[in-house]
Amino acid sequence: MIAVLGLIVGVVVGLLVRPEVPAVVEPYLPIAVVAALDAVFGGLRAMLDGIFVDKVFVVSFLSNVVVAALIVFLGDKLGVGAQLSTGVVVVLGIRIFSNAAAIRRHVFRA
Amino acid sequence: MSENPQNPENPQNPQSPENPRNPRGPQNSEDPQNSQNEREPQRSESEREPEGLGKPQGAPGPQSAGKPESVGEPARGGTAGEHEAPSDSVHDTTADHDVRVPVPPVAPAAEPSGRRRLASALWPPRVTRAQLVVALLLFVLGLGLAIQVSSTSDNSALRGARQEDLVRILDELDDRTQRLEDEKSRLEKQRTELESSSDQAEEARKQTQEKEQQLGILAGTVAAEGPGITLTVGDPSGAVESDMLLDAIQELRAAGAEAIQVNGVRVVADSYFTGSGDDMRIDGTKVAAPYVFKVIGKPEDLEPALNIPGGVVQTLEKEQATATVERSAKIIVDALRPAKRPDYAQSSSQ
Numbered sequence: 001m002i003a004v005l006g007l008i009v010g011v012v013v014g015l016l017v018r019p020e021v022p023a024v025v026e027p028y029l030p031i032a033v034v035a036a037l038d039a040v041f042g043g044l045r046a047m048l049d050g051i052f053v054d055k056v057f058v059v060s061f062l063s064n065v066v067v068a069a070l071i072v073f074l075g076d077k078l079g080v081g082a083q084l085s086t087g088v089v090v091v092l093g094i095r096i097f098s099n100a101a102a103i104r105r106h107v108f109r110a
Numbered sequence: 111m112s113e114n115p116q117n118p119e120n121p122q123n124p125q126s127p128e129n130p131r132n133p134r135g136p137q138n139s140e141d142p143q144n145s146q147n148e149r150e151p152q153r154s155e156s157e158r159e160p161e162g163l164g165k166p167q168g169a170p171g172p173q174s175a176g177k178p179e180s181v182g183e184p185a186r187g188g189t190a191g192e193h194e195a196p197s198d199s200v201h202d203t204t205a206d207h208d209v210r211v212p213v214p215p216v217a218p219a220a221e222p223s224g225r226r227r228l229a230s231a232l233w234p235p236r237v238t239r240a241q242l243v244v245a246l247l248l249f250v251l252g253l254g255l256a257i258q259v260s261s262t263s264d265n266s267a268l269r270g271a272r273q274e275d276l277v278r279i280l281d282e283l284d285d286r287t288q289r290l291e292d293e294k295s296r297l298e299k300q301r302t303e304l305e306s307s308s309d310q311a312e313e314a315r316k317q318t319q320e321k322e323q324q325l326g327i328l329a330g331t332v333a334a335e336g337p338g339i340t341l342t343v344g345d346p347s348g349a350v351e352s353d354m355l356l357d358a359i360q361e362l363r364a365a366g367a368e369a370i371q372v373n374g375v376r377v378v379a380d381s382y383f384t385g386s387g388d389d390m391r392i393d394g395t396k397v398a399a400p401y402v403f404k405v406i407g408k409p410e411d412l413e414p415a416l417n418i419p420g421g422v423v424q425t426l427e428k429e430q431a432t433a434t435v436e437r438s439a440k441i442i443v444d445a446l447r448p449a450k451r452p453d454y455a456q457s458s459s460q
Contacts, residue, residue, distance in 0.1 A: 002237065006245030010252020018260055029258050036251045043244070048227055054240035061247050082272075107225055 027076065028069040031088055035068035036061060038092045041099035048106040068092070327369055330376040330447035334369040338406040338441035339413055344432035345387075345399035352383035352390060354429070355401060358422045359383075365415035367407040369443040373397040376445040409437040 021029060039061040046052040068088055075084030104110065268276065326332035341358065343350060359377055362370060370377040375392045384391045391397065405412055413435050416422045426433040 002241040003244040003248050004232070007248035007252045010249035011256045012252075013249075014253040014256025015260060019257060021257055021261055026261075029254055030262075033251065033254045033258055036247075036254065040248065040251060050227060052240070054243050057240075058243055058247065107228060 027081070028072050031068045031072050031085055032065045034089055034092045034096075035064040038095050038099070039064045041096050041103070045099045045102045045106075048103055326449075328378070329449065330369075330378040330445075331449045333442070333444040333446065334406055335440060335442045336368075336406045337409055337439050338367075338404070338437075339409050339416075340436045340438055340441065341403035341405065341416060342432075342434045342436070343399070343401040343403070343426060344434075345401070346432070347430045348387040348399075349429040350390070350399065350401070350426070350431050351386035354422075354426060354431075355390070355392075356383045357425070358403065358416070361415050361422050362403070362405050362407070362412060365407065365411045367405045367412060369406040371404050371443045371445040373402055374445050376443070376447050378447060404441050404443055406441050406443055413437060 039057070042060060043052060043057040046057070071088050072081060072085050075081040078084075268279070271279070323332060327334045341362075343355070343358070355372070359370060359372075359381075372392055375381075375395050375397060377392070381393050384394075388398070389396070390399075390401075416433075416435050423433045423435065
């Protein structure tokens with residue numbers, strides 16, 4: 001419950017404050033958000049499976065974000081930033097879908 | 111692909127999706143093993159050593175062959191694999207999702223608990239370390255999400271555009287700028303031309319207007335004012351005749367009179383005098399004594415012209431008429447004649 005509140009508060013604060021994103025971070029933010037979403041879905045699924053461990057969630061969340069940003073950074077350096085970003089988004093999207101499917105089976109049994 | 115320890119023990123396993131008629135057979139044989147796996151090793155595995163999770167994921171290979179739901183499952187080997195730890199139990203649920211009702215004895219322990227776990231996690235709220243940590247991370251996620259969404263929706267058109275599109279847009283803008291610059295210079299040139307020509311037209315119009323005024327004064331179509339004299343001819347005995355008035359007009363013209371009116375009748379080039387005494391007419395308009403001549407011209411010329419010996423004044427006085435000449439700095443000649451358009455004569459200039 002508190003976690004859900006944290007998400008809502010984050011969205012509200014982000015919409016109200018509208019902070020300026022530093023130009024350095026700007027290209028990585030979308031990918032990092034998608035990676036974090038993936039970690040969140042994984043955590044939700046783990047919770048439904050009853051094997052949720054907060055330490056693992058924290059590590060996976062942070063490592064997901066860092067790795068995604070790293071891939072984009074590397075892609076930019078190699079000149080294939082756009083393609084690599086697309087690839088990362090596709091992979092994370094597939095994972096989000098599979099996790100969502102598992103969650104759906106738990107919650108709706110269908 | 112690492113071999114799942116289950117697979118060698120379950121040769122029937124791959125058949126289960128292809129053989130929906132007897133799903134129980136393989137599942138029943140499978141479940142006990144899964145339950146063993148689930149109870150102890152997996153928990154400890156997932157908590158202690160995420161690495162170990164790679165192994166059970168070898169299982170989806172044969173199973174996923176016939177199942178559309180498991181399309182995304184190979185992706186579980188990725189970075190966040192820790193949370194897909196219960197791949198075995200998940201596979202069980204996917205495997206028996208066709209035969210949901212006759213769930214094997216183990217399933218109730220894991221299956222219905224999903225919804226209950228969710229509910230119990232949501233309510234009542236518990237302040238635990240895990241909740242707080244997750245709340246912090248989700249707060250960061252929400253923040254990033256909101257920032258990204260708002261920054262994307264700010265200037266949407268160009269932000270998401272690809273480089274080629276941007277180059278194309280830039281080219282189009284350059285072309286457009288060029289065209290507009292051309293048009294601007296063309297219009298400026300046109301304006302300059304129009305200004306100079308309108309200057310000329312304005313000058314011509316002014317000159318025409320001036321000329322019209324001058325000619326209007328001569329033709330008697332406009333009023334005039336200026337220095338001049340007033341000649342009053344009294345006729346107590348009715349002896350004044352039209353030729354005497356005509357003489358006076360001729361004398362005034364010869365002395366440089368520019369505009370003349372007699373008793374409210376403008377005297378112009380084609381004016382004529384008829385009759386005498388009580389029936390004196392100028393241009394057909396009846397005038398009566400005293401005859402008041404209002405004359406614009408140089409007074410120093412006009413007055414002597416009338417007063418010379420044997421001139422107009424003396425002639426009139428000889429006929430028992432009175433004539434008085436009076437200089438004035440401002441004479442107003444405001445009697446007008448209608449402008450006549452010549453029917454046959456046309457200007458031969460131009």
